[in-house]
Amino acid sequence: MRPLSIPGAWLHTPAVYPDPRGTFHELYRAEVFSRATGNRFELAQANVSVSRRGVLRGIHYAEVPPGQAKYVACLRGAVFDVTVDLRTGSPSYGRCEAVRLDATNRRTLYLAEGLGHAFLALEDHTTVMYLCSEGYEPERExxxxxxxxxxxxxxxRDVPFLMSDKDAAAPTLREADRAGTLPSLAACLAYSVSPAERNC
Incomplete structure (x- = not known):
């Protein structure tokens, strides 16, 4: 696992073992994750989305506390996956970082509480799995x-965007900041169990 430029975001590139039957790799191992990130991930909910090419989902985040950390994998197809630092008071506030997740590289992305997440499906039938640290609560999303x-x-730019009505009507970062709906870095760090994140 390696940290991205946004504190609290990590990219995992697994060892993939091929043989005549197909491939095998570890999607997640708690001890490896904790050793690399200094954090622990407690699974509360697992979600799967299937998207056609051009579907743009996000940018989504949850109120902190408790927030919602995510561990994201692309099981089929490919996505242009984006992490956004939405934590007011963070040195990297407003910073975005994109990575490609696909069914070939088998990489996974971890996002701590307070980070925004979005992706663009690059192929039809793209299947994304999200492991979540907290269950879905619409009023906190x-x-x-x-x-x-x-x-x-x-x-x-070569993919036509298709968004939900909710995502298309979402506020800008500036509007969300003025409305007071963004998480603060202080709240995220007070809630976080990660010593590494507390030092960011």
């Missing part, structure tokens, strides 16, 4: 518009 000019995410 929020979104930021994925095409917010302030964030300037460099989405692939």
């Amino acid at each position: 929020h979104g930021i518009h994925p095409l917010d000019p302030q964030l300037a995410i460099d989405w692939p």
